[in-house]
Amino acid sequence: PRTGIVGPALxxxxxxxxxxxxxxxxxxxxxxxxxxxxxxxxxxxxxxxARRRVVWVSAACFLARRxxxxxxxxxxxxxxxxxxxxxxCYRAVAAGWDVVFLPAVRAFHRSxxxxxxxxxxxxxxxxxxxxxxxxxxxxxxxxxxxxLYLSLNFRVMDIGRGPRKEGE
Numbered sequence: 001p002r003t004g005i006v007g008p009a010l011x012x013x014x015x016x017x018x019x020x021x022x023x024x025x026x027x028x029x030x031x032x033x034x035x036x037x038x039x040x041x042x043x044x045x046x047x048x049x050a051r052r053r054v055v056w057v058s059a060a061c062f063l064a065r066r067x068x069x070x071x072x073x074x075x076x077x078x079x080x081x082x083x084x085x086x087x088x089c090y091r092a093v094a095a096g097w098d099v100v101f102l103p104a105v106r107a108f109h110r111s112x113x114x115x116x117x118x119x120x121x122x123x124x125x126x127x128x129x130x131x132x133x134x135x136x137x138x139x140x141x142x143x144x145x146x147x148l149y150l151s152l153n154f155r156v157m158d159i160g161r162g163p164r165k166e167g168e
Contacts (some may be wrong), residue, residue, distance in 0.1 A: 004068025004097025005089055007057025008105035009045050015095035016046035018109060021101040025086055026138055027145040045165045049104040057099055059085030061107040064092075071095035076136075081132040090137060 010020040062085070070090035075084045089099045127150060134143045 002096070002098045003065070003100050004072070004095075005057060005062055005064045005099045006102055007062040007100075008107045009048075009101075009103045010058060010060055010109040011106050012055040013108070013110060018058075019045075020060060020109075021054045021056065022086075023055045025056075025083075025133065027134075027142040027149070045103055049105045051100060051102055051104070053098050054101045055093060055099060056089035057101055058109075059088070060109045065097075068092050068095070068097045071097065078132060079129045080125050081122070082129040084129070086132060087136065 007020060010018040012018060018076050069088075069092075072095045074087060074088075078086065093099055131143075131146065131150070134146050138146075
């Protein structure tokens with residue numbers, strides 16, 4: 001009765017499992033997740049059947065109780081396309097609802113299909129949503145680390161473009 005949002009395991013066209021759930025999103029946890037944990041989790045999901053409470057599930061496929069949405073509020077429209085699901089789940093948990101991951105249930109998800117045509121624009125939208133999410137939910141230190149990381153990341157991307165013509 002306290003379950004407000006549930007999400008299945010997401011499987012792509014190749015049969016690989018995508019990490020579609022998680023805990024608190026902080027700079028340090030994102031580094032660990034991207035560098036190591038996502039690969040481990042995606043392998044473990046093949047045999048995992050244990051229902052568990054989590055902090056968020058992916059809106060690529062989830063079900064939510066109307067009352068949980070009423071209590072948490074709907075999606076924050078200031079997010080364009082990323083992190084809006086995590087934000088909603090955070091607010092549902094804060095309102096007293098459980099968010100549950102059901103790995104025994106699987107849904108097919110073509111990862112990136114929404115963003116493929118956008119390329120750089122979709123990456124920038126991702127980062128803009130990430131910055132907004134961090135502003136809303138994270139400490140000043142976590143936000144500062146994210147800004148430093150993004151600054152370095154975009155400098156590397158800029159260097160990778162090579163020499164530019166005058167006026168670019």
